[in-house]
Each structure stands twice: as C-alpha cells, then as structure tokens.
Amino acid sequence: MTEIHEPHHTENVQDHLQQVQHLLEKQALVETVAHQQEMPRAERHELVEKLLHKRHLTELRKKLADLHSADIAYILEALPIDQRLLVWDLVKADRDGEILIEVSDAVRESLIATMSGAELLEATEQLDTDEIADLAPDLPNAVMHEVFKSLSVEEREQLRSAMSYPEDAVGALMDFDMVTIREDVTLEVVSRYLRRFEELPDHTDQLFIVDRNDHFKGVLPLNRLLVNEPELEVASLMIAETIKLNPDDKADQAAQAFERYDLVSAPVVDENGKLVGRVTVNAVMDYIRAESESDVLNLAGLREEEDIFASVWKSAKNRWLWLALNLCTAFFASRVIGLFEGTIEKFVALAALMPIVAGIAGNSANQTSTIIIRSLALGQITPANARRMINKELAIGAMNGLVWGGVAGMFAYLLYQNVMIGLIMTSAMLLNLLLGALAGLLIPLSMQRMGRDPAIGSSVLLTAITDSGGFFIFLGLATIFLMN
Amino acid sequence: MTEIHEPHHTENVQDHLQQVQHLLEKQALVETVAHQQEMPRAERHELVEKLLHKRHLTELRKKLADLHSADIAYILEALPIDQRLLVWDLVKADRDGEILIEVSDAVRESLIATMSGAELLEATEQLDTDEIADLAPDLPNAVMHEVFKSLSVEEREQLRSAMSYPEDAVGALMDFDMVTIREDVTLEVVSRYLRRFEELPDHTDQLFIVDRNDHFKGVLPLNRLLVNEPELEVASLMIAETIKLNPDDKADQAAQAFERYDLVSAPVVDENGKLVGRVTVNAVMDYIRAESESDVLNLAGLREEEDIFASVWKSAKNRWLWLALNLCTAFFASRVIGLFEGTIEKFVALAALMPIVAGIAGNSANQTSTIIIRSLALGQITPANARRMINKELAIGAMNGLVWGGVAGMFAYLLYQNVMIGLIMTSAMLLNLLLGALAGLLIPLSMQRMGRDPAIGSSVLLTAITDSGGFFIFLGLATIFLMN
Numbered sequence: 001m002t003e004i005h006e007p008h009h010t011e012n013v014q015d016h017l018q019q020v021q022h023l024l025e026k027q028a029l030v031e032t033v034a035h036q037q038e039m040p041r042a043e044r045h046e047l048v049e050k051l052l053h054k055r056h057l058t059e060l061r062k063k064l065a066d067l068h069s070a071d072i073a074y075i076l077e078a079l080p081i082d083q084r085l086l087v088w089d090l091v092k093a094d095r096d097g098e099i100l101i102e103v104s105d106a107v108r109e110s111l112i113a114t115m116s117g118a119e120l121l122e123a124t125e126q127l128d129t130d131e132i133a134d135l136a137p138d139l140p141n142a143v144m145h146e147v148f149k150s151l152s153v154e155e156r157e158q159l160r161s162a163m164s165y166p167e168d169a170v171g172a173l174m175d176f177d178m179v180t181i182r183e184d185v186t187l188e189v190v191s192r193y194l195r196r197f198e199e200l201p202d203h204t205d206q207l208f209i210v211d212r213n214d215h216f217k218g219v220l221p222l223n224r225l226l227v228n229e230p231e232l233e234v235a236s237l238m239i240a241e242t243i244k245l246n247p248d249d250k251a252d253q254a255a256q257a258f259e260r261y262d263l264v265s266a267p268v269v270d271e272n273g274k275l276v277g278r279v280t281v282n283a284v285m286d287y288i289r290a291e292s293e294s295d296v297l298n299l300a301g302l303r304e305e306e307d308i309f310a311s312v313w314k315s316a317k318n319r320w321l322w323l324a325l326n327l328c329t330a331f332f333a334s335r336v337i338g339l340f341e342g343t344i345e346k347f348v349a350l351a352a353l354m355p356i357v358a359g360i361a362g363n364s365a366n367q368t369s370t371i372i373i374r375s376l377a378l379g380q381i382t383p384a385n386a387r388r389m390i391n392k393e394l395a396i397g398a399m400n401g402l403v404w405g406g407v408a409g410m411f412a413y414l415l416y417q418n419v420m421i422g423l424i425m426t427s428a429m430l431l432n433l434l435l436g437a438l439a440g441l442l443i444p445l446s447m448q449r450m451g452r453d454p455a456i457g458s459s460v461l462l463t464a465i466t467d468s469g470g471f472f473i474f475l476g477l478a479t480i481f482l483m484n
Numbered sequence: 485m486t487e488i489h490e491p492h493h494t495e496n497v498q499d500h501l502q503q504v505q506h507l508l509e510k511q512a513l514v515e516t517v518a519h520q521q522e523m524p525r526a527e528r529h530e531l532v533e534k535l536l537h538k539r540h541l542t543e544l545r546k547k548l549a550d551l552h553s554a555d556i557a558y559i560l561e562a563l564p565i566d567q568r569l570l571v572w573d574l575v576k577a578d579r580d581g582e583i584l585i586e587v588s589d590a591v592r593e594s595l596i597a598t599m600s601g602a603e604l605l606e607a608t609e610q611l612d613t614d615e616i617a618d619l620a621p622d623l624p625n626a627v628m629h630e631v632f633k634s635l636s637v638e639e640r641e642q643l644r645s646a647m648s649y650p651e652d653a654v655g656a657l658m659d660f661d662m663v664t665i666r667e668d669v670t671l672e673v674v675s676r677y678l679r680r681f682e683e684l685p686d687h688t689d690q691l692f693i694v695d696r697n698d699h700f701k702g703v704l705p706l707n708r709l710l711v712n713e714p715e716l717e718v719a720s721l722m723i724a725e726t727i728k729l730n731p732d733d734k735a736d737q738a739a740q741a742f743e744r745y746d747l748v749s750a751p752v753v754d755e756n757g758k759l760v761g762r763v764t765v766n767a768v769m770d771y772i773r774a775e776s777e778s779d780v781l782n783l784a785g786l787r788e789e790e791d792i793f794a795s796v797w798k799s800a801k802n803r804w805l806w807l808a809l810n811l812c813t814a815f816f817a818s819r820v821i822g823l824f825e826g827t828i829e830k831f832v833a834l835a836a837l838m839p840i841v842a843g844i845a846g847n848s849a850n851q852t853s854t855i856i857i858r859s860l861a862l863g864q865i866t867p868a869n870a871r872r873m874i875n876k877e878l879a880i881g882a883m884n885g886l887v888w889g890g891v892a893g894m895f896a897y898l899l900y901q902n903v904m905i906g907l908i909m910t911s912a913m914l915l916n917l918l919l920g921a922l923a924g925l926l927i928p929l930s931m932q933r934m935g936r937d938p939a940i941g942s943s944v945l946l947t948a949i950t951d952s953g954g955f956f957i958f959l960g961l962a963t964i965f966l967m968n
Binding site for chain 1: 552563679688709713740745781797807811822858869
C-alpha cells in the first residue's frame with residue numbers, strides 16, 4: 001500500500017489511455033509490416049522488427065511506470081484481451097498486487113488466469129491482509145494455502161477474520177491499519193509516538209484509544225491533537241461516545257452512517273468491546289459505487305459486471321437467465337391472448353389496441369415500484385406510514401388511469417368510430433393501472449418481508465402481471481361487451 | 485457547521501424515527517380524546533389536554549435536541565406533512581439551517597414554504613457560504629437580497645463564486661474551509677499556528693501551501709506534519725505535484741479522482757494558479773449518491789426525487805411526461821399493427837405471438853444499452869475500440885436471436901402446427917434482436933456525441949424501436965409468406 005506514484009491531474013486518465021493505445025497501435029503496425037516482408041530478407045527484417053518493437057515497448061513500459069496503480073487498472077479494463085495481457089506483462093511485478101485489487105472482478109479473472117502460482121504468491125506479498133481477503137475468492141486453493149503459510153500469526157488471524165464475513169457485512173469493508181494509544185498519556189507523548197512512524201496509515205483522521213486488553217475506550221481526532229496544548233492528557237480530550245460499527249452490521253448501515261455523519265474513519269468493535277479494525281471512507285465509497293452499479297445492471301437483468309472485451313459466449317451467458325425468464329412470461333401472456341382468439345377474429349382492432357393497455361400500465365407500475373424500493377432502502381417505510389403510501393399510489397394509479405385511459409379511449413373511438421371500443425379501452429386502462437400500482441407496491445414490500453432484495457427480479461414479475469393482466473382485462477371486457 | 489451533537493450508533497436512526505412516531509401518536513390520541521369530550525366539562529378537559537399535550541411535546545422536543553441534524557433530517561423525510569411540520573416547529577431555531585442543508589430537495593421545499601423571511605435569514609446565518617449557495621435556488625429573492633447584505637465582502641465574493649457554477653461542476657462541490665500556510669516556515673511554526681484554532685475544519689487531512697498572492701504551491705498532508713521532526717521546513721516536505729481540480733471541471737471527473745486515488749480533500753485552483761477552494765470526500769460522496777439515485781429514477785421515467793408524502797397531484801405530475809411519451813410510442817406501434825389488420829384477421833395466431841417478438845428484443849436491447857451507457861460513463865469507449873464493441877454486441881444479438889428465436893419458433897410451431905408460422909417467428913426474433921442491438925448501441929453513442937446524457941430517455945426510444953420494429957417485421961414477414 002505504499003503510494004509510490006503521486007497521481008497528477010484528473011483529466012489525464014483518458015489521455016494516458018489514448019497514449020497507451022497509440023503505442024500499442026504503433027507496435028502492432030511494426031509487427032504487421034514485419035510479417036508481410038519477403039522471406040529472403042527475413043533476417044534483416046527480424047532485426048528491424050525487434051529493434052522497433054523494443055523501442056515502443058520500452059516507451060510503453062516507461063509510461064506505465066509513471067502511472068498510479070488505479071490508472072493502470074483503468075487502462076487494463078479499457079483494452080481488448082490481447083493488448084491487455086501485453087500491458088500486464090510490462091507492468092513491474094512488484095505492483096501486480098495493488099493493480100489486481102483495483103481492477104473490476106471480471107478483468108481480474110482474466111489477469112489472474114495468466115499468472116503462475118509463484119507470481120500470484122508474490123503479488124499477495126505486497127498486500128495488506130484485508131486486501132488479500134478481497135482477492136481470495138479469485139485465487140486457486142493451492143496459492144491461498146501458500147499465502148497463509150507466509151503470514152505471521154497475527155496476520156493469519158486478521159486474514160481469517162476478514163474472510164469470515166459475507167460481502168455485505170461491515171467486516172468485509174474493514175481494514176487493520178489502526179493507530180492505537182492509551183488514555184493516560186499526554187498529547188506530547190502521543191506526538192512523540194507518532195514521530196516514530198515512517199508514515200501514518202491512509203485516512204488516519206483519528207487515533208483509537210484502547211486499554212491493555214484492546215478494549216475500545218474512544219477516539220482522539222487528529223484535529224484535537226493539533227489544536228490543543230501538548231501537556232493535556234488524552235483522557236481529557238478523547239470522545240468516548242462515538243460511532244462504533246460492529247463487524248456483523250450490514251455494510252449498508254455503515255455506508256449510511258458515513259454519509260450522514262460525514263465520517264472519514266470509524267472503529268469496528270466486537271460484542272466484547274474489543275477493537276478489531278476500522279472502516280475508512282474510501283472502502284465505503286467503493287462499496288456505494290459497486291452497489292449502485294449492480295443496481296443498474298440488475299435492473300437490466302445483467303447478473304454481473306461484464307468485461308467489455310469478454311468473449312461473445314461469456315457475455316451472452318451473463319444475459320441469458322433474464323431473457324429466458326422474460327420469454328417464459330411472454331409465452332404466458334401469449335397464451336392469455338390465445339384464450340380470446342375468437343373475439344380478436346371478429347374485432348381485429350383489439351389486436352392493435354391491446355399492447356397500449358399492457359405497455360402504459362407496465363411503465364406506471366415500474367414507477368411505483370422504483371419509489372417503493374427507494375423508500376424501503378432508506379428505511380422510510382414504517383408500519384405507521386405504509387398504509388398512507390398504499391392509498392397514495394392507488395390514488396395516482398386511478399388518476400393516471402382516468403387521464404391516460406381517457407386519452408387512449410378517445411384515440412380508439414376516433415380511429416374505429418365505435419363508442420364501445422373507446423369505453424372498453426378506458427376501463428381496461430384504468431383497471432390495469434390500478435393492478436399495476438398494486439403489484440408495484442406489494443411485490444417489493446413482500447420481497448422485503450421475505451428478506452430478499454426487492455431491487456432484483458421485481459421488474460420481471462411486474463411486467464408479467466401488467467402484460468398478462470392487461471391482455472386479460474382488455475380482451476375479457478371486449479368479449480363481454482362486444483360479443484353479444 | 486459546529487458539531488454540537490455527536491451521533492451515536494448507526495442502528496439508532498430507525499429507532500429514533502419510531503420513538504418520534506410513537507410520541508406523535510400519543511399526542512394525537514390526547515387530542516382526539518379531548519375533542520370528543522362533552523361541552524360542559526370543556527374547561528377541565530382543556531386543561532388536561534394542555535397538560536398532556538405539553539408533556540408529549542416536551543418529551544419530543546427533548547428527544548429532538550439530542551439528535552444529530554442529519555438524523556432529524558431523516559426523520560422529517562419519513563413523516564407525513566402534518567407531523568413533519570409539527571416536528572419542524574419543535575426543532576430549535578438555531579439548527580434550522582443545518583437541517584435544511586441535510587434534507588432532500590423535495591422535503592426542503594415543504595419546510596421552507598412554512599418559514600417567514602426573517603426565519604429564513606436567521607437560518608442562513610448558521611451556514612457557510614458554500615452551504616448558502618446550495619440553499620439559494622429554494623430561497624425567495626428578497627431573502628437572498630438580505631443574506632447578501634448580511635455578509636462580509638469576502639463572504640459575498642465566495643457566495644457569488646459558489647453560485648456561479650452549474651450543479652455538475654467542481655465549483656458547486658467546493659467549500660472554502662481551507663487552512664493555508666507558507667512554504668518557508670518550519671513544522672514547529674505550523675503546529676503553533678494550528679494550536680491557535682478552536683478546531684480545524686472537518687476533513688482537514690492536508691494543509692494548503694500558498695504564496696502571498698494566494699497562488700497554490702502544494703500541500704502538506706497532516707500525516708507528514710505528524711511523523712516528521714518539528715525543525716524541518718514545510719518546503720522540504722510539501723507535495724507540489726498533487727491532484728488539482730479546476731472549478732470548471734466536471735464534478736464527475738472529481739468524483740472519479742476521489743475514488744481512484746482515495747482522496748479525503750483536494751485543492752481547487754483556477755486557471756491563474758490561485759487557490760480558490762477545496763473539495764472534500766463528503767461532498768463527493770453526496771454527489772455520487774445523488775447521481776446514482778437520479779440514474780435509477782430516470783430509468784423509471786421519474787423526473788425528480790419525490791417527497792413520499794407529497795400530494796397525489798404533485799407526484800402524478802412528476803410521472804406524467806414519461807407516461808405521455810410512452811403513450812405516443814404505444815399509439816405509433818398500434819398503428820403499425822393496424823397496417824396488418826387484414827393479415828391478423830386471417831391468421832389470428834399472429835396477434836398472440838407478436839408481443840413475444842417485441843418484448844424479448846426490448847429486453848435484450850436494454851441490456852446492450854446499459855452496458856454501453858456504463859462504458860461511456862467510465863470513458864472506456866474510445867474510437868480505437870468502439871468498432872469491436874459494435875461487432876461484439878451484434879454477434880450477441882445474432883446468437884440470442886438464433887437461440888431464443890429458435891425456442892420461440894418451436895413454441896409457435898407446436899402450438900399452431902404450422903411450420904411457416906414457426907419459421908416466421910424465428911426469423912422475426914432474429915431480425916428484431918439485431919435491430920435492438922443496433923439501436924441499443926447507436927442511441928447512447930449518438931446521444932453522447934450530441935452532448936446529452938445517454939442515460940436519460942434512451943429507454944423510451946429503444947422500446948419504441950423494438951416494439952414498432954418487432955410488429956412490423958413479424959407481421960410483414962407473415963403477410964409476405966402466409967398471404968399468398
């Protein structure tokens with residue numbers, strides 16, 4: 001975690017990427033030219049090629065050596081597999097670990113696949129135990145075995161602890177880079193103690209105060225250390241009543257605490273009151289970003305992040321579950337229509353109008369469920385106000401049903417000059433929008449009650465209901481009122 | 485920005501909310517009982533009511549006084565309007581400003597609507613200039629005029645500067661709480677200087693080094709101040725090559741820099757090299773959260789965040805633009821079907837099958853555009869690799885078309901015992917999935933090229949294309965191959 005490379009200006013990352021791509025293209029050109037040469041002059045050309053080739057690669061290696069690990073990670077993610085692996089080979093081995101931590105899961109897989117056990121072991125040696133824990137799921141068992149052997153007893157304990165928490169627990173966000181002090185010393189003593197460090201861990205905005213059994217007593221913000229007189233005692237300045245996280249808390253709760261109280265770091269204390277680690281704002285920010293990305297991906301039915309240069313086959317598999325599910329619900333809706341083929345045969349206008357009924361209700365139901373899922377995530381829905389929300393969404397559904405159903409009914413009437421078809425259209429829209437509002441409310445609420453994430457899978461169920469329901473209501477009403 | 489109230493444990497916020505709701509209900513009960521009393525005993529009951537009423541309100545006021553402003557903001561958001569305004573009245577006036585900063589835009593509006601000009605002016609007096617700038621769009625002009633008059637010349641300058649940047653610029657995230665030092669002093673002098681502060685601004689992880697003209701020279705991390713000997717000079721320890729933001733940079737770029745380089749604060753330097761402010765990680769985190777929320781809301785066609793207790797009318801308006809747009813595209817798709825009424829009349833099975841063709845392609849196109857929009861946001865799509873991505877998505881579209889089109893064709897054949905209908909189904913699925921992939925690629929890419937946010941409005945266009953296109957392809961093929 002040594003910060004060798006100070007990052008420069010923000011705009012440079014895209015520039016870096018383009019420079020790297022440029023060098024890679026030049027090199028590819030040299031290779032192409034070399035391959036096109038006639039056989040007789042092969043030897044000479046091979047020489048030229050090697051020289052040129054080397055020149056670009058040297059330039060590239062130099063370029064990469066200047067970049068921050070996070071920027072290299074970014075570049076690796078934006079390069080197609082062949083170029084990615086070429087660049088990966090040029091990166092100094094002593095930064096492999098840092099970079100593997102930074103890249104996305106999908107790209108990490110593609111990089112690790114090319115590394116030998118020895119290389120992987122070497123890469124983990126550069127990492128803190130909490131970082132090794134992040135990498136662990138992607139490492140072969142044999143390598144993890146070696147890693148454990150190479151660690152000190154304390155580090156093994158840390159690694160075991162970090163690996164024991166599920167991905168969405170505070171324990172998984174935690175690191176062990178804490179500076180701890182005792183409460184019965186003066187600030188002067190603390191300052192002298194700190195001067196013995198090479199450097200403080202990143203994101204040290206407060207020191208943790210523990211007793212000799214590692215029981216957490218409070219925190220001393222650096223802020224207070226800096227503005228107070230050196231002869232004061234830690235005990236007189238420390239904050240005992242501070243935010244404490246439990247390693248088993250949900251990571252979401254920790255994220256909300258960081259956002260709400262603008263924290264930079266927070267102590268993690270177990271149920272016995274022992275300080276076991278800390279969470280820093282950068283881990284929280286990564287978590288928030290990953291969560292919001294997976295929300296967007298899940299909404300589109302993508303199971304996981306895609307390496308944009310993964311094979312067609314691999315990407316397709318990522319998308320299939322969703323399409324298969326949708327195909328099933330579409331077949332079902334199709335059979336609902338099939339029930340009314342007799343009616344459609346007589347009034348073929350119904351076939352043209354029915355997708356409108358299904359579509360608008362689907363969109364409206366989706367709006368309702370988005371609001372509900374968001375309120376659930378924020379914990380704003382309590383038994384005391386759930387009823388109010390239900391009433392409100394039903395009222396909106398009814399209002400939208402009358403307004404847009406009215407418009408659609410008018411459209412149908414004008415088009416087919418049939419009052420009955422217009423009335424059926426309006427009633428079906430109203431009923432289906434109410435059905436959609438009800439589904440948009442109840443599906444997320446009951447998924448939450450069953451302990452499932454309401455953001456995943458709500459939409460496929462919703463569409464199934466508004467499609468099949470819409471066709472059934474519309475064609476059913478038409479059969480009753482037109483077919484006699 | 486004085487932090488009077490230390491927040492406690494993370495889990496407490498929901499508990500706080502429930503306690504407040506409980507107190508509010510008890511109070512409501514007292515009021516109901518009092519109102520039901522007979523007239524004769526009115527006086528006695530009025531007395532009782534006042535006493536009881538007061539008791540609960542006193543309890544509530546005490547409860548609120550103990551809470552962090554961010555927690556009060558959370559509670560206000562989760563309460564229906566009448567209770568919200570009651571609680572708002574009980575909050576000590578000297579915290580109004582802080583709380584207004586914390587609540588969501590929609591709720592802020594409802595609170596400000598109940599405040600007099602004098603109250604609003606008082607509320608802004610508690611705030612820093614960058615916070616006043618955040619509030620400014622919601623304040624009446626007369627109040628803003630008074631606010632300006634009450635500020636010092638320097639503060640007016642800051643406020644004007646903070647208000648001059650668009651919401652998505654670094655300038656809008658910036659604050660002015662910087663601690664600046666000169667480079668030619670020793671750490672000892674810096675430490676003595678810091679001891680003169682009451683407290684350092686939140687998120688001070690580094691001091692900014694400027695010359696006498698406020699030109700930015702570099703930063704001194706507190707980390708370095710703490711671990712080095714007091715006699716060393718600032719110049720020998722400062723970092724000159726550090727991340728600098730420009731107030732006109734996109735906030736997105738700043739957010740990426742904070743995530744990538746794990747920053748806590750960063751200097752904002754104008755084009756003349758003058759230090760004008762700083763951005764802190766909490767402002768960035770709020771920005772990221774707000775962005776990801778508006779992404780999810782926009783996907784569902786919600787124009788803005790909804791106060792969950794806003795009137796039905798207000799919420800409905802938030803959702804109408806989207807539904808109106810969808811109704812237009814649905815009408816269009818309906819007219820496409822209308823073109824083929826003759827064919828449907830003869831082969832009514834087509835009416836049952838056509839929604840499948842449209843639906844699956846819509847979902848698949850949505851997956852493609854989600855991937856593209858994400859890659860665009862990360863800056864991973866460059867001219868060098870755009871072509872590859874296009875080829876890949878078309879290949880996935882073709883593959884999905886063959887697989888799922890094959891399944892759907894088989895289904896159609898088995899159901900209607902007609903080989904031709906099966907073949908038409910498969911071909912239509914294949915063509916519509918390719919059309920969807922193309923649209924899912926080209927719509928976000930061209931919106932980006934036109935300088936618009938590809939996340940907004942892509943999906944309504946996509947659905948319009950896959951619906952109308954799907955109906956046209958399927959019914960068109962059917963007309964050609966079945967009607968002769």
